[in-house]
Amino acid sequence: MKILPLLTIAILFLAGCGDTDSTSPATQATVAAAHGEHGDAHNHTDGLDLELYFDGALAQVASDQACTLADGTQTSCYAITIVGYPTNHDVGPFCPPTTAASAEEGGIWFDGNAVYDIDGAFILGLAQLYDDSNWKMYDDDGRVHITDTVEAFNAAARPDVDPAYQNYCVEGRMEWLDNGAPVTSTVMIPSTPMAAASPTPARGNLGITLNGVIIAAPAPVDAILGAYTIAAFDDSGGHINPFEGYHLHGARGCSEAGEAVAGETPIFGYALDGYPIRSPPPAATAASAALDQCNGHSTADYGYHYHAASAEKNGVLSCFTGLTVQAQGVDHDGGGPPGGAPNFAAAAAILGVTVQALESALGSPPPNFAAAAQTLGVTEQALQEAMAAGGGAPRGAPPR
Ligand SMILES: [Zn+2]
Ligand SMILES: [Zn+2]
Structure with a gap:
């Protein structure tokens, strides 16, 4: 394993990405623009471009690793270890402290229907929103119930929520993770993307962002709401759980590299099959973009690429058109847990x-x-x- 030096310009965005002009370093824009010169067919899309990654996003990169794709093809892959936190913006905020809090004091929630700012009014309106009078996530002084200790977080941020934490807004902190450190993750991605004979449903992790974060499967919204909890996302569409650390559930434009041609959107990550993922298409062009069932298409400028679903849909990708690394028995054969199997x-x-x-x-x-x-x-x-x-x-x- 060798560590590739990253020659990108170090620019730290200290504000939340929603508050920031999230334009990437100039070198990245140049690299992205150069992509227009080649790659125009599904099977000829270039593999991932390490130069697009934000400074510090990759903990380790090993190229030319032997790997077996889902159809048995023996090829070479990158083994990429992401740092497990967004290197270009802060993590959080997630839960608003009081029922009077502004949108700036909280993050967002999405449930498959809409994206909501988690402000005080959102907390007050939960019973009405979900038509269930059991919702009451605040005390008589207007303080929101928030998982504010590591014990509370570990009890509430698990699939079988401890009943004591019903009606809690669930948030984690990076310092509560094991060893107080971000959870790094290593993914295997084909060096050259290969189209599969037919699309495969995406289970488990979907890919990696350009700022060092796992793109996770859709959040299990039904289970979260069923326990009268909100697993708050920050404005960037990510949150923290004890197992995976900080991970992304919704595309919010916070790790985009460079600009895009008219009608297109910037790249913000790569899927596990090696194809780029661009932000959701502009609304005016979405209908005419002729996206395939996995929300991908080929263009003269960018070759084959995906567009993320918009964040309110709760999920970045629903399927892969390319071949991912072989299932290892749990990821894609239905035998593993929904929402994330280990690699x-x-x-x-x-x-x-x-x-x-x-x-x-x-x-x-x-x-x-x-x-x-x-x-x-x-x-x-x-x-x-x-x-x-x-x-x-x-x-x-x-x-x-
Ligand atoms: Zn999650
Ligand atoms: Zn496109």
């Missing part, structure tokens, strides 16, 4: 064991990490770290 290939690579050995050591969920570590001859901590770096929660604990 066993990456974890196995880190540990220096085979995927089969890793899977059989972990057994059926919930995993016994101590026993599995002993079987594999590694420490439990090394196993936990490899699984976290592999990009997912332990099996049996789907992230949210």
